[in-house]
Amino acid sequence: GTGQGTRAAAFEQSMALVIGVPRNWGQSVVLWNLALDQRNGPTNGGCQTCRGVVTVNDDGTVTKEVEYYALGHASKFLRPGAVRVASSVPARAPVSNVAFENRDGSQVLVAYNGTGTEQHFSVQEGTRHVTETLAAGAAATYRWTDPGRLAAPGADLGWIDLALGAGPAGRPGGR
Numbered sequence: 001g002t003g004q005g006t007r008a009a010a011f012e013q014s015m016a017l018v019i020g021v022p023r024n025w026g027q028s029v030v031l032w033n034l035a036l037d038q039r040n041g042p043t044n045g046g047c048q049t050c051r052g053v054v055t056v057n058d059d060g061t062v063t064k065e066v067e068y069y070a071l072g073h074a075s076k077f078l079r080p081g082a083v084r085v086a087s088s089v090p091a092r093a094p095v096s097n098v099a100f101e102n103r104d105g106s107q108v109l110v111a112y113n114g115t116g117t118e119q120h121f122s123v124q125e126g127t128r129h130v131t132e133t134l135a136a137g138a139a140a141t142y143r144w145t146d147p148g149r150l151a152a153p154g155a156d157l158g159w160i161d162l163a164l165g166a167g168p169a170g171r172p173g174g175r
Contacts, residue, residue, distance in 0.1 A: 011069070011139075012114055014067045014070030014071070015073070015096075015139050016096075016114075017070075018071065018073055018074050018098075019112055032047075033050050033052040034052060035052050035054050036055055037055065037057075038056075038058055051065060053067045054068055073110045074141075076141065077102075077143045079102045079103060081103045084098065085101050085107070094113060094115045094117075095134060096112050096114065097109055098110050105145065106145045107145075108141065109142045110139070110141050111132075111134065111140050111141075113134035113136060113139070114137070115136060116136050117136050118133060119136075120132070121134070130142075
């Protein structure tokens with residue numbers, strides 16, 4: 001079905017690919033179906049439960065699915081020629097991650113909280129350090145540049161809030 005549990009599971013599976021494939025030195029992540037219709041077709045006798053990155057609706061509109069946003073965590077900040085660099089994940093850590101360095105020297109960390117509770121984690125490079133919080137089931141992409149190379153250090157934080165049902169009080173739109 002297309003219920004909230006299915007969407008959350010699809011986002012979790014997509015983030016596992018976005019983080020897990022390059023973390024294990026894979027060079028690309030491919031989701032098989034780029035665009036499907038409202039009935040998850042055409043199927044040509046194949047997968048009956050496959051999802052598309054986008055859905056082309058009968059009225060011609062396009063709906064961006066959770067897979068679109070999962071892929072966006074890597075594609076918005078990673079540039080062609082980026083290389084995977086080491087990042088640590090303590091044993092049984094609730095937040096998974098993968099790190100890259102772009103050709104311009106900027107670094108990118110994609111993180112995902114696959115648990116059912118809010119998690120705190122730290123990002124450290126050399127003497128620079130930041131502590132962050134990710135909501136249950138949330139992903140975030142961090143990009144930073146070496147302040148020694150630029151006059152003013154820059155940092156970008158990207159995130160996506162998916163409408164997966166009611167969230168904690170004070171967080172409109174769910175978690």
